[in-house]
Amino acid sequence: MSFETRAMVCAHHHLYSSLARGMPAPDVTPRSFLSILENVWWRLDVALDLDTLYWSAALGAAEALCNGTTAIIDHHESPMAIDGSLDVIADACSMIGVKTNLSYGVTDRWDGATLRSKVSPLSPMTDGAVRGLRENERFLQAGGRGMVGVHASFTCTDETLDRATALAASMNTGVHIHVAEGLDDKEAGARLENRAEDNWLLIHAVHLDRQLSGTIVHNPRSNMNNSVGYANPVRFSNDIAIGTDGIGADMLEEARLAYVRLRESDVTQTPDTVWKWLQTAEKFFPEIVDDTVTWSYDNSDSPWHVAFTPGIRCVEVRVNGQLVVNNGTPTQFDMNEIRSKASEAATKLHKKLALR
Numbered sequence: 001m002s003f004e005t006r007a008m009v010c011a012h013h014h015l016y017s018s019l020a021r022g023m024p025a026p027d028v029t030p031r032s033f034l035s036i037l038e039n040v041w042w043r044l045d046v047a048l049d050l051d052t053l054y055w056s057a058a059l060g061a062a063e064a065l066c067n068g069t070t071a072i073i074d075h076h077e078s079p080m081a082i083d084g085s086l087d088v089i090a091d092a093c094s095m096i097g098v099k100t101n102l103s104y105g106v107t108d109r110w111d112g113a114t115l116r117s118k119v120s121p122l123s124p125m126t127d128g129a130v131r132g133l134r135e136n137e138r139f140l141q142a143g144g145r146g147m148v149g150v151h152a153s154f155t156c157t158d159e160t161l162d163r164a165t166a167l168a169a170s171m172n173t174g175v176h177i178h179v180a181e182g183l184d185d186k187e188a189g190a191r192l193e194n195r196a197e198d199n200w201l202l203i204h205a206v207h208l209d210r211q212l213s214g215t216i217v218h219n220p221r222s223n224m225n226n227s228v229g230y231a232n233p234v235r236f237s238n239d240i241a242i243g244t245d246g247i248g249a250d251m252l253e254e255a256r257l258a259y260v261r262l263r264e265s266d267v268t269q270t271p272d273t274v275w276k277w278l279q280t281a282e283k284f285f286p287e288i289v290d291d292t293v294t295w296s297y298d299n300s301d302s303p304w305h306v307a308f309t310p311g312i313r314c315v316e317v318r319v320n321g322q323l324v325v326n327n328g329t330p331t332q333f334d335m336n337e338i339r340s341k342a343s344e345a346a347t348k349l350h351k352k353l354a355l356r
């Protein structure tokens with residue numbers, strides 16, 4: 001029995017989405033996964049500039065830290081502000097004191113100023129994809145910790161997938177890609193089968209129809225929110241990790257959701273299965289063994305307790321021994337200032353979205 005555990009890792013985040021809360025509603029009610037992408041996320045990412053991105057990332061990282069999450073694997077897209085965007089996220093997270101593994105999500109869905117919701121594999125590679133690849137390469141070559149990001153197979157040409165695969169191999173890292181999240185991407189298994197490697201991150205895998213090499217990242221809240229179906233990750237033999245897909249970084253909360261959704265599908269399952277998933281992404285941040293969290297509950301190290309104890313709060317966080325959250329309050333930055341700056345940026349962003 002202990003109040004203390006190792007700090008958490010969020011294996012799939014979108015720090016660019018922290019300011020989405022309260023954004024103007026779309027003109028039409030999205031009725032499908034693709035429509036949610038078109039009317040919410042692709043409307044938001046195209047409105048981002050680097051200043052807005054900085055405060056979005058800072059807020060997301062600060063909220064992560066206050067929930068005991070000291071490391072984030074982020075997948076970023078800002079089609080109108082690609083160059084240097086990974087440095088902006090790295091700077092914001094470094095100011096907050098959260099470790100990161102960053103990637104830029106390459107896509108061919110923007111053909112000039114025209115948005116294409118699905119891209120033919122054989123069509124020519126777009127300028128946006130070239131710039132996205134270049135941002136990944138630039139960041140990794142400068143020594144940044146990260147992977148090569150790809151949005152998803154269904155918005156990429158074969159040439160883009162090939163070049164992303166080759167770039168990752170040449171940089172000795174993997175590809176971080178959404179895989180078969182919705183039925184619109186059900187070809188992902190076939191298209192990635194001969195490309196995926198063990199060091200890839202396969203996000204969602206809800207409609208994945210075959211075994212692929214890589215670590216599968218399960219995002220239960222996001223999957224339910226987008227009504228894409230249940231990934232049932234235990235059907236694969238891959239390592240499984242847990243992400244939030246941009247909806248905060250409260251990993252105990254996400255694990256509780258993952259557990260009840262798993263249990264709904266198989267009543268013989270136990271919380272131990274899911275708590276193992278929480279630790280999978282530690283392999284991306286070996287130094288996290290020196291980060292600890294003290295929680296408000298005295299059996300925080302017991303999956304059976306935590307699965308049935310909603311509302312456990314993070315009280316203290318130590319990064320490499322240093323106290324960075326004390327009694328729920330960050331010690332290295334002013335949370336009120338971060339919220340205030342993020343709120344200003346959100347107001348600016350939401351005004352821009354209202355005009356679209």
Ligand SMILES: [Zn+2]
Binds near residue numbers: 075203245
């Ligand atoms: Zn995602």
